Amino acid sequence: MKRNSAIKKRVPLSQTVSYAVLIFWALTTVYPFFWVIINSFRVRGEIRSDSFSIPWPWTGSFTFDNYVTANDRSDFAAGYTNSILISVVVTLVVVLLAGLFAYGMVRYRFRGQRFLHGMIIAAMMFPVFSTIIPVFRMEVMMGIASTQNRWLSLLSTILPQIAGNLAFAIVVLMGFIRSVPIDLEEAAYLDGCNVFQIYFKIIIPVAKPSFATVAIFSFLWSYNDLFTQTFFLRYPKEKTITLLINEISSQAGVNYGLMAASVVLVVVPVLVVYVLLQKNIIKGLTVGAVKG
Amino acid sequence: MNSMIYKKKSPLLFFLLPAFLFLVVYLYYPFIQNIINSFQAISGLGTRATGLNQPWYANYVELWNDPSMRTAVKNTLLLVLCTLVFQVGTALVLALIVDRIKVGAKFFRTLYFFPIVISATALGLLFNLIFLYNGGMLNQLLQNLGWASANIDWKGEKHYFFTMLLPILWQYVGFYFVILVTGLNNISTDVYEAAELDGATGWKRVRYITLPLLRNVICTCLVLAVTGALKVFDLPWVMMGAGIPLDQSWLTGTYMYNQTFTRGNVDYGSAIAVVIVVLGVLLAQIANRVFKEKEY
Numbered sequence: 001m002k003r004n005s006a007i008k009k010r011v012p013l014s015q016t017v018s019y020a021v022l023i024f025w026a027l028t029t030v031y032p033f034f035w036v037i038i039n040s041f042r043v044r045g046e047i048r049s050d051s052f053s054i055p056w057p058w059t060g061s062f063t064f065d066n067y068v069t070a071n072d073r074s075d076f077a078a079g080y081t082n083s084i085l086i087s088v089v090v091t092l093v094v095v096l097l098a099g100l101f102a103y104g105m106v107r108y109r110f111r112g113q114r115f116l117h118g119m120i121i122a123a124m125m126f127p128v129f130s131t132i133i134p135v136f137r138m139e140v141m142m143g144i145a146s147t148q149n150r151w152l153s154l155l156s157t158i159l160p161q162i163a164g165n166l167a168f169a170i171v172v173l174m175g176f177i178r179s180v181p182i183d184l185e186e187a188a189y190l191d192g193c194n195v196f197q198i199y200f201k202i203i204i205p206v207a208k209p210s211f212a213t214v215a216i217f218s219f220l221w222s223y224n225d226l227f228t229q230t231f232f233l234r235y236p237k238e239k240t241i242t243l244l245i246n247e248i249s250s251q252a253g254v255n256y257g258l259m260a261a262s263v264v265l266v267v268v269p270v271l272v273v274y275v276l277l278q279k280n281i282i283k284g285l286t287v288g289a290v291k292g
Numbered sequence: 293m294n295s296m297i298y299k300k301k302s303p304l305l306f307f308l309l310p311a312f313l314f315l316v317v318y319l320y321y322p323f324i325q326n327i328i329n330s331f332q333a334i335s336g337l338g339t340r341a342t343g344l345n346q347p348w349y350a351n352y353v354e355l356w357n358d359p360s361m362r363t364a365v366k367n368t369l370l371l372v373l374c375t376l377v378f379q380v381g382t383a384l385v386l387a388l389i390v391d392r393i394k395v396g397a398k399f400f401r402t403l404y405f406f407p408i409v410i411s412a413t414a415l416g417l418l419f420n421l422i423f424l425y426n427g428g429m430l431n432q433l434l435q436n437l438g439w440a441s442a443n444i445d446w447k448g449e450k451h452y453f454f455t456m457l458l459p460i461l462w463q464y465v466g467f468y469f470v471i472l473v474t475g476l477n478n479i480s481t482d483v484y485e486a487a488e489l490d491g492a493t494g495w496k497r498v499r500y501i502t503l504p505l506l507r508n509v510i511c512t513c514l515v516l517a518v519t520g521a522l523k524v525f526d527l528p529w530v531m532m533g534a535g536i537p538l539d540q541s542w543l544t545g546t547y548m549y550n551q552t553f554t555r556g557n558v559d560y561g562s563a564i565a566v567v568i569v570v571l572g573v574l575l576a577q578i579a580n581r582v583f584k585e586k587e588y
Contacts, residue, residue, distance in 0.1 A: 018389045022396075025386055026403040028462065035429060036418050097311040104307030107298050116308075123319050125572060127523050129548050130565040133329060133558060134322035163318030166311055189297045196303065224411030226526045227549075242413050246530065249417050256424070259417055266414040274409050282405050282470055 033267065040066050040260035066261035073248055076265065079241040082233075086154055086240065087222040090161045094218045095211055097162075098169035103199055105170070106177045107185075123167035128160075128227050135160050136231060145232055153238040157229055161222050169214045176210035177203060213280045220270065241266055323569075330563035335556075351563035361564070364542035365571070368522065371457065371543065372575065375521040379461045380513050383468035388498060390469075391476045401473065404466035412463070416530025419459045423447065423531075447532070452541050456528050463527070464520065468513045475509030476502070518579040522572045525549070544568045 043063045070076070105117065139145035145156040184206065185198050193201065204211065229240055239247070245262040331348045345351060355361050386404070390397050407415065422429040423446040434440035446455045479502065487501045503510075525545040532541040534550060542550075544564065552561030 015393060018393050019396075021389055022386065022393070022400050025382075025465075026400055029403050029407050029466065032418055032422065032429075036421065039421075097314060100307045101311035104304050108301065108304050108307075109298070110301060110304060116312075119315075119320075123315055125519060125576065126319060126323055127545070127565070127568055127572065129525075129545055130326050130569050131319055131322035133552060133562055133565070134325035135318060138317075138322065160318055163314050166314060167319075170311065185297060194303075195297060196306075198297065199307075220409050224409075224413070226411065226413045226529070230553075242411055245417070246413050249420075256421060259421055263414050263417045263421075267410055270409055270411070274406065278402050278405070282401065 033271075036260045036263050040257060040264045042257060042260075044255070044257055063257075066255075066257040067265075069255070069258050070248060070261050070265065073251075074239075074244045075236070076241070076244065078237060079239060079244040080269075082150075082154060082238060083223055083240040083242065086158055086161070087219045089158050090165065090222040091215050091218045093158075093162050094165045094169050095215050098166055098173055098214065099204065099211060100199070101166075102170050102173035102177050103203055106174050107182075120167050120170055124171060128164060132160070132228070132231055139232075146234070148235055150235075150238045153233055153235070157232040160228055160232075161225060164225075164228070165218045165221060169218060172214055173207070173210060176207050180206050209280065212277075216273070216277055216280055220273070223270070241269075326562050326565055329559055330566050332559055334558040334562075345559065351560050354560065355563055355567065360539045360542055360547060361567075363540060364544045364547040365567075367453070367542060368544045368571070370453075371460070371524065372518055372521040374457055374461065375464075375517045376514055379464055380468050380510070380517050382461075383465050383472055383513070384510065386465070386469050387472035387476055388502065390473060391502075397473070401466075401470055404469050406466065407463045408467050410463075412526030413530055415459055415463060416527050419455075419527075420531055423455050447536055449537055449540075452532070452537055456532055456541055459527050459531070460521075460524055464517075468517065471513055471516075472506065472509060475506050479505050515576070515579045518575050519572065522568065522575065544571065 041062055041064070044065070105113070105120075136145055139156045139159070144152050144159075147153065180203060184202050188198050188202050223240075224242065226242055226246065229243055233239055233243060245266045248262045249259045330351055331345055333345050386400075390400055424431070425443055425445050425447070428446070430446065431440070431443045434444070444451065446452075483501060483505070484497065487497055492500055523545070524543060528541065528543050529546050529549065532546070534554070544567065548561050548564040548568065551557045551564060
């Protein structure tokens with residue numbers, strides 16, 4: 001222990017310089033968001049001349065107008081509802097199907113297993129670009145896409161998003177399930193549980209944190225995904241918050257306050273999720289990446 | 293893992309089939325169909341092909357001669373290169389520094405990782421405000437500091453690539469940072485103590501101990517960076533729209549979207565998608581070869 005601390009003391013790069021560099025990068029990730037938040041409350045016109053001061057509520061620079069305008073232009077309640085509906089369904093289905101698949105892959109030995117594993121890894125590499133057009137046509141023929149029916153349109157977005165998230169979720173969950181000690185399952189088996197009971201009563205509770213991780217990033221990716229959403233959601237009442245915000249700001253012209261407010265409106269829910277669950281998020285995304 | 297429980301294979305179908313069916317219908321089948329589409333004449337997004345192109349490989353000939361496609365491929369390759377050098381590079385420097393400090397490592401990790409969870413759409417809009425010509429954050433800052441006398445056109449001829457690149461690089465530094473820090477934490481202190489006794493300190497310690505031991509983790513990061521850079525879409529799409537200035541900022545992804553959606557060249561878009569996949573497979577192969585992991 002003593003020698004260890006001696007080593008730490010003799011660091012050549014002084015601690016001050018280290019902290020200075022680290023704080024600089026932290027500023028680049030935090031300040032832009034702070035900047036956009038303060039400017040979303042600034043009165044029109046002042047952003048372009050003085051965007052760095054804080055528009056305190058007791059000064060003449062403070063206003064809610066940008067949010068009022070944003071709210072007048074689009075139906076945010078519907079936007080959030082659509083976004084959350086899509087993301088929740090995607091998350092639930094991904095976690096359920098990926099969990100089952102990962103369990104089967106980890107615990108069973110069967111012919112063609114290596115090939116199947118290769119197919120999953122390959123699926124992770126497919127860019128959305130390469131599947132979206134046939135998926136769109138297929139869904140038009142199935143009568144799901146381009147129907148002007150809100151619920152069908154949401155479904156038409158949900159299905160490809162599930163497929164897009166599955167492979168990654170499977171790879172991550174396989175890593176976690178592999179680390180669950182098999183003794184637990186054997187004990188349960190001797191007590192008369194069948195594999196389904198083992199899966200639902202042993203594996204899921206034990207691997208709960210990893211299921212949570214997979215759920216969180218499926219949710220975030222689905223919520224944030226602009227590409228699939230622009231393809232399938234065309235009519236006003238089906239639009240998600242991401243699409244609405246993108247639309248508002250493309251029509252905002254020189255109303256920069258409105259643009260700032262729209263950014264804040266998309267970011268805030270994610271910010272809340274991140275602050276509450278950041279440990280799980282960071283662990284899950286990186287563990288999956290390293291294993292994959 | 294040859295436990296008794298898993299000798300009976302019949303439940304396997306229940307576990308594997310649902311997810312696999314999903315992948316077949318929504319991933320493998322469309323993927324193959326897309327390759328076929330690229331040889332056919334298709335008039336609209338949701339419509340059937342009217343037959344093969346004349347000649348069947350016409351789209352690929354057109355692609356070869358399409359200057360915008362060349363720009364897109366060139367920009368994408370350049371983006372991959374910059375990602376390798378600057379994204380992973382910055383992350384490595386930050387990770388090495390964070391390894392030296394005593395308190396606050398978790399705090400920095402949280403802050404650095406933050407941009408990754410934000411939608412690229414929102415980030416694109418945010419950076420549009422930052423790079424605004426008339427009174428954007430950057431132009432205001434430079435003028436307040438007295439470093440620039442007039443507004444700089446960040447999306448013009450001179451700076452467009454930097455403007456497109458910076459947010460993409462910036463967003464994912466935290467991702468590689470967290471992976472690298474995890475790798476650094478796995479190096480045991482015994483190794484450092486032994487090195488200390490042999491007189492390796494400071495830069496020498498980093499050069500001869502840390503970096504070689506971190507090699508595999510760095511390789512993982514580099515491979516991920518290559519494949520990640522090929523998937524970039526939202527940020528440049530929101531910021532650069534139709535390849536401004538004058539078709540110069542296309543990436544393969546944004547160009548494919550533009551052809552398919554804005555111009556309605558569905559089969560041509562499919563051909564671009566095929567090129568994207570081929571490019572991806574090639575680069576991933578090269579990356580895997582070059583940054584091959586070593587067993588110690």
